[in-house]
Amino acid sequence: MRRLVLLAPAVVLLAGCGPTIVTGTATTSPPSASTGTAAGAELPPDPQPGATKDCPYLDSEFVADSNGQHVSKVRVSADQPLPSCFFYRPDGKIQLTVRVYVGDAKTATALVNKAAPVDTSNPASDPTGWKGGYQSADDGAVYAVSKGASAVIATTNQKQSVKARTVVKKAIAALKL
Template identity: 50%
Template sequence: MRRPLAFGTRAGLAGLAAAAITLAGCSIPEPGSNGSSGGDGGSGTATGEQTRTVTRTEPAPELPPEPKPAGVVDACPYLPTTDAERANGQGVSEVRTSTEQPHPTCFFYRPDGEVQLVTQVFTGAPDVATGIVNRAAPIDTSNPTEQPAGWSGGYLSGDEGAVYAVSKQGNAVVVTTNQAQSVKARTVATDVIATLGL
């Protein structure tokens, strides 16, 4: 049978003092330590190891600069002037192209000298093609599209005009028009893709 500690007696107090001295001689390891002191040669094992997850993101691709019109040409190499007039609903007075190769950007002008239609074609790295489309029709503000089949991108339309931009693997086609209906830009983009066999 266990006897209760006699806290009120000298023997009880002496026992408590001895127990306190014994406990004072023990060291309690800090949380996360290996439980051994620096010089005792202990072989404690590490506990509470921490791991860290590092997320690496690919840098954004370097996009080519926005195309600029250069010299006047007789026609766009992949979009006949009559097709541009029919699709955009305006007469074309002049056509200029950029210096990019193999497919220059074509600028179609209306009789008053203002640009009415621009067709940009890119072939190269897939991430650059996607970046060109996102620059023209940002994901956060444009309407998504998957036309023609196998292509994806976005379109925007407003009082000042419309843009239709799609990519497929390493190809991108961006069409801007001064017309408010995005269907006009989509029609031109579809024609360009079919003509070039992209």
């Protein structure tokens, strides 16, 4: 706060300066390696669990079979038209989350790169035509792919990324993306 007070007079002083003309060629900032977004671009906020109800594009029984854990509850985010789905295990902890984004291609790619960074994840190309990445961590795995203006990202508490991939493929097929 103290720095802000000291900088305030300088900001006021500079605000009265006239425009400066700069000649040369403008260049764009390179994409960020961690998110794949250009400097200053903002991604939609991470979805949050909301209402307790069925996932509109994935059946709980399919998720239980695919992830290897009983599904005790499903909650969906308020995102529209395609909410994110949060599948819970019997102890009340989230076992699997599926996020679907449909909007613009740059944001779709950036969301995938945020979930499975290009620098640290393995390349993913399943289903055909979709591109992204997958990786395992101590707390589970992620499989994230995009195609055009769509992205589908699954995170699981299981370390095998094949479980998340199976769910992503089913979501893409169900939504006809």
